[in-house]
Structures are given as C-alpha cells and as structure tokens.
Amino acid sequence: MPAPSQGIAREKAPQPGTHGSVSCPFCGLHCDDLEVRSDGRRLAVTANGCDRAKAGFEQEPPAAGMPPSIDGKPVSLEAAIARASDLIAAARLPLYGGLGTDVEGMRAVMALADRSGGVVDHVLSRAQYRNTNVLQTRGWFMSTLTEARNRADLFVIVASDVSKLHPRFVERIVSPEQTMFDAPANGRTVVLLGAGMPPSAVSGRLVGDVVDIPCAKSDVPAVLAELRAILRGAPLSGARPGGVEITALEDLAARCRAAQYAVFVWAPQALDFDGADDAVHIVSDVVRDLNKTTRAAGLSLGGNDGAASAASVCSWQSGYPLRVSFAGGVPTYDPYRFEVARMLAEGEGDLLVWVSSFGPDPTAPPATAAPTVVIGSPAIRLDTTPAVFIPVGTPGLDHRGRLVRCDSVVSLPLRRLREIGLASVADVATELAGRLPAVVAPAAE
C-alpha cells in the first residue's frame, strides 16, 4: 500500500524494551499506567495489567506475512484493497459495522461512508443506546473517573458486573490507594443493586459497608422506581418488586440522602434485559432528584471495542451518535432504521464492511447473505469466508492513535509497541476512500 503522506505510517519502528504509562485499548476505562515489555514483536504486561489487558497485549502475534485474502485465497494487500474498493463502489448501500477502531480509524471510516453513501453503526451501539435514549429525551447529571475516584462516598452499582467488563474499576476508582478528599472514616459504601456484581468482587482499603440488594435484572427498573418513590415521598406500590424488602430500599434512600457525593455506576453492555432503558432513565431521575439537596452523579462505564470513540467521532463529524446513513448525500439519522444488526437481519444493505481491530477475541461479523469485507485483526475468528479480508493492526499495539474513554470526556494517546507488518484501519479506509469515484457535486449556481 502506498504510504500516507504523514502520520502513523511513518512512525519509527518500536524500540525493544520496557515502556511505561502505556494506555490499554482493551476496555473503556483505558487505564494508562501499564508497563509493557516489548521485544519488538512479542509483548508482556509487567505492571498494572488486568487479565483482560494481559490477554490482549500478550496474545501471540500472527505469523509473519499473514496475508490479505479474496474469497479465502491469499492475495497482495494491493489486490485486496482494489477488490474491496470495487465492491464498495458497486454497492448501493454499504453497511459499515463493527467499527472497533480508534479515533483515526473512525475518522477515516466516516470519510469513506460519506463518499460511498453508506450506513455507520458500532457493534456495541445497542448497549450504548440505552444511554443515548436517556440523553436524547431527558439528559442527565454525570461524573467522570477522576472525579468519582476522589470524591464519592457512596457507589451504587446497578445490575452490572463491573468487575468482569472493567476489571480495574474497583481498584482504581472505588478503592484507590489515595484520594484527594477524605473518604468517610468508616469507608465508602458500595451498594450492589440487582444481579450482576458478586459482593466478593468489592474489596479494598477504602471500602466500608458493602450492601447487596439482589434481584432479577428484569426487576431492576421496578426496584429503582420504588427507590425513587421513597426519595420523593411518593406513595409506594407495596408490591415488593423483585422480592426486595422496602426496608432495604429505605435504608438505601437514607444512604443516598446522607451521601455528599453519591455515584451511580452502570455498564450499558451489562444491561441486556427487557426494560433496561428504563433502568438508565430511572437512575438518571434519582440522580436528578438527589441534586436538589445534595450532590450525586451518574457514571456510565462501557466504551469497550472503541465504542465511545466511534460515537464521539460520528457525533462531531455528522451531528449524530452512530446509526447514520449517508445514502442521500446528507447525514440521516434514525436509531431504529439504521441499526446495522437489524438491517443485516432483515436483508437490508448489499455489502457489509466490518471493522474489528481489538483483540484478544475480536468481534466477528454477524451472519449475513451480503458479501462482506472484513478489515480486522488477524486474531478474528470468522465462521464464513468473507469476500475480502484485510488484516490490520491493533491500535495501541501496532500503531499509535487515540481512544475516547467511557466517560466521553478524557481521551488517551496510544503507543506503538511492536512491529508485525500490519496497516491500521485508518490507512486502509483512507486508501479505500481515495479509490472511489468522486462525489458528483450538485450543479453550480
């Protein structure tokens, strides 16, 4: 592939040795205190990595020369790019899905989708839309990781196994070694509301009471509604939703009122039950109510697979947080109509371009009858042979870049730590866009 004129492709080869302050691309927390040893090709996390990070960084790199392919047959990168651009040019409605990439990759995919009249949507956007729906109907009151780490005296973790999706959340945010403002003498209270997080996953020097309020996930909205009613002094249903005793919710309400800075935490990806949107709605309402007298905020985690980067870049470039079609030459937004998973399931779109560059187990494209171009990490496991496969590196391992963190405020720079001879999503998408016919401008005035 021709080298882009400047930037990532011109980076110097990574130096063997141990790198500090390495940002981890493998979950939306994007911890950046990792120490990673590189021999130029293989990586080892030598400090501060969770299991997820270790699995990602330490995955055996693919054999040298892992080739691109067309219909499963190895071809040159040039041939794969040429075929992919032909397929995109011929498609009436290309769907750009997955979108597991960094900011630069997403920028390039947006330009490609604009040029080719396609639809953009992220593999985790169904989860992310539990938040977006609330943002677009009522808005919310939110916090960020550093603020919560230093200030919170009460964490309410809602129906999310945070320890699984974001393994270092407790260590770094709930019970860090030091905080700027004194934690309560008896520690920070952690409430686990709804099935999700095991109480044993919450420990640390700053952790005080751990209050488990278990119930089925599907009952979480009703339980939250009861909590809100208690906080507002509204009449209660008396129904014991989810089998939770009213006394337990009254106790939680009292803790919320007494807290100086209560933080309600959830991971949208974990809220995979009917009515999950309502859970985010009601949590936001509770936070809003509490702020009339004390301080409280929400903290949504998530953002794995570059989801926060994809939504942010798409929003600033098109105005909309994904699920955008450029088919009409303008960005058209419809969160139902342009959900790529739904479109594929219902036979809409005539080409899938699937972008998935994060390991250790990159998300494969869903089954579809549409021809598929996969721009993916070599570790991706594909059930069917795509029309074109173009291997790409992982942001933060094979090339530099930036990722937006789960709180959509902070973004982290990514390093290049090894050399396995792979292009980036940005390189590939830019090259593809450059080969498409130019947009025919509307007639001049």
Add this chain to the structure above:
Amino acid sequence: MLMKLKGGRIYDPANGEDGRTRDIYVRDGRIVAASPDAKVDVEHDVTGRVVMAGAIDPHTHIGGGKMTIARMMLPEDHRGSEVAHTGLTRAGTGFAVPSTLAAGYRYAEMGYTACFEPAMLPANARQAHMEMGDTPMVDKGAFAMLGSDDFLLRQMAARKDFSAIKDYIAWTMHAAQAIAVKVVNPGGISAFKFNQRKLDLDERHAHYGVTPRDVLTTLSRGLMELGVTHPLHVHGCNLGVPGNLHTTLDTIRAMEGLPVHLTHIQFHSYGTEGDKKFSSGAAQVAELVNANRNVSIDVGQILFGQTCTASGDSMRQYGNTKSANPKKWVVMDIECDAGCGVVPMKYRDKSFVNALQWAIGLEIFLLADDPWRVFLTTDHPNGAPFTTYPHLIRLLMDKGFRRDMLQKIHPDAQAASIVGSLDREYTLYEIAILTRAGPARSLGLKDRGHLGPGACADITVYPDDPNREAMFTTPEYVFKNGELIVRNGKIKKVVQGATHVARPEYDPAIERDLRDYFTRYHTVSLDNFKVADDEIIGHDKGAIIVQPTGARV
C-alpha cells in the same frame, strides 16, 4: 506567484486605512508591498468592493466535549439543517450546534478565517483539538480553563509561592496546547462539587477557603507576568443572575488595573429593578468598562430563536436547567478539573426577559466607546449561532433596521430599554475593528487581522450592499493564505487552517509536584495528559503556530 486584488476599498484599522482605494498584492501566502512593475500572475478585479482581513471569532464554542454532548443530545437541531456532500466538501448538519466540518465551511463562507474555542478543559484538550482538527478552512486556537481545578486551588489554599502558580499556568498552556487562559465562575465549578450553589466574588470556597477574587487576581497577574498576550478571559460569577451587574462592576474594580477580558458580558449586566425584578445594567457596566482601559469585553449578544447553551459553568447551568427548551439537559462534574452544563434554550422576542437580554446586548455595543476593546460575539451557540453575525452587524450599523426590530419585542422590554434612543451606527471601519483588528491584537496574532505587508493573506471581499446583513452573509471572495477558498459564498477549495498556541517559559521543576499529584489522584498519567504536537498536525491537519509571548505593549 503574484496575485493582485485590484481596486478594492480597504478597511484595515490596524494600519489606519478607512476605505481608501488601493490594490493588494499577495505572494506565497503573504501580503506584499505594492510592486507596479512585477509580473502579476492572477488578478481579481474587486473595484468598489469592501476589502477586509479575514474575520476572527475570538469566542466561539466549536470544539470539545460539551459541544459533542450537545450534538448527541439534540438530533432535532440537525434535522432540516443538513448540508449535502459535494465533490469538494463532506456532508454535515446542524443549526445551533453544527457538526465540525459544517461549522468550518460555514465560517469560511461568511468570510471568517480564524476561530477560537474559549473553554477547553485541560482534561478534555485532546478531544477539543481532535474536533478542531476536523473543522476545516479556518485557523483555530483554544483557551485552557483554569480556576476550578483542584491543583490550582490546592496551590492557593497552601499559599504556594507565586512562581509555582505561574509555572503551573504555563505548564497547563503547554500541556493543553492553548493560546490563552479562561476562568469560568472562578472557584465556583469546584464549589458546586461541594454542594455550594452560588459563589460571590468575596465568598469563600467551602473546602479551600479561597474566593473568586483571589482566583481572578492570581490568574490575571500570572498571565501578565508570563507575558501571555491575551489577558485572562473571564466568565465571571453569577452568570445570568438578576443583579449580577454589581458583581461585574466589583470584578472590574477587583482587577485594580490588571489586564482582563470580560466575556459574554451581556449575561453579566442584569439589574433587579422594575415590576419583574429584571432590568438592564448595561449603562453602568459600559461606563465602568469605558473608564478602565485594562478591560476588554465581548458581548455574547442573544438573538431570537432556538439555540443551545453550553458552558463550563456547571453551577450556573444547573440553575438554568429550569429554563431548558426542549426540556432536557446535561450537567457534569469533570476530572477534578472543571465541569460543564449543556442546556438548550429558545430565546423568544415575546418573552420580557429574553427581549430585554437582547436589548441589553445592543446597549452595551452602542455605549462602549472604544471599539478596540469590544469584540463581536454571540458566544456561539449560547446567545445565538454564529450564523447570525450578519444580522447582528446590521443591527449595529443600521439604526432604522434596529428600531424596526425593537418594535417587535415585548413592549415592556422596549419601554425598559434605552436602545430606541441610541442613534449610534457602527461604521465599516469599526466593524473591521470588532471582527478583525481588535481580536487579532488582543490574542497576539501579529500577522492576522490586518492587510499590511507581511500579513498572512487571509482576505475577505464583500459587495458594498446597503443591506449589511446580505453583505456580510455572502462575501464575493475569501482567501486563506492567499488561496481562493470561497467565491460568492460557495467553497472553492478545502484547506486546513493552523492551530495557534502560546508557550510561555516556565521552570520545568513544577513537574515534580504535578507528577506526584497525578500519580496520587488522577486516572491519567502526567505524560499522557499532555497533548503532543503531532497529535494536532498528524494526518494532514495543518500546522502549529507558536505566537510569541513577552511583555504586554
């Protein structure tokens, strides 16, 4: 290559030119002295047209997290305001909160060649620069927000040596790649995190014990001693609160001659007189501004219609959520650094309060006597989208039009305002000061905002249409670095502007304290907090221009 603009009427206040007819020559992106004998490669006949430097918006929220929150929250803002892609330009959307690409195109189509994002949270600087990098056509720059960040408040509470505070200010400007520093509700964003709901000029922060007055004078003095050209950019206490004119007057007095820029001062010029306990403080504020030459202002004019307010002032924006229209809003506490509040707003000419806000802004424009200390802004998008600037210019230049508009607003607001009695009409020369020469001088952009030899050839050519709104909506030519980028209001070439920064000297030993602070408390390491040059200019995103710092003239 030598380009000649022939026969235009030149409005170039930095060089004292008030409509004189002369030719302009451009070589290699710069304006050069007249050279009648040199071979001209390209000539544009602009006889009789009005020629100004490219316009500069010194306060417009174009990049950063709060704008993207607003974009995400308000799909209804974008529908019906789509911009189709063309062979040259990308598709975009947005009326009050346009997408980055659309904003760059629209600014250029209006003759603007530089825009400054005034509220860049250092914790969000990387994203702000990414968004500005995706804003084509115009030069960019950003002001780093300080004053509610815990590091500074800890320094002040510990009565740290002033040189350490200066080092921290300068370090932040380097780390965030800023050209200036802004303070928003000094100390108040932090105080809100401790559940304080207001923080007056001399009220103590509940945890740190410092007052907004301390924060203002510390930052202003620090910037002056560091030699940063743009004075401290102040969004004061009590934004939008009736009676805040007294806070504003006290703030000016508190500066004791230190350089200060009071931004969107319209929102800070409210009295409590009359039946509705809401009145104009414009006359008192303008009088004190006029008398204090250390003070510059921009107005933050409101214009009627739908928009969205977006501010770092989480405390006051939380207070404003009750006026949200449509009824949704976002408020955030951010990273022990700052906060934000995004509240959509619809200003109505039939609302007494909104109508009087409109009148107060105009009163300030018309009563301020030194155009070099007044910049034309709507605090985009807080008072109105930047696309309303041509309308605002007509309001300032055309008293008949202004009176017609005045007739349409709430009658009690008409009666409560002196706008109808003010005959002043801004001249083209003065508009060129408000929109070019003044902002360039204040920001320290030595080769921008003027048309003298050596200036960057950012040039806008307007038809001399007596309807000034039409004139300023559709320039005939816009040149960026000497290249024709817009012709008759349509993009002809897409370019990537530069990013302007200032880098005052400091003692790097401050990083010892900072590294300790980041390691103990932060979730980002000190090294990753800093935005690197190649993050801004990589991928063909333009150049970085380091503006000089030095003693203020």
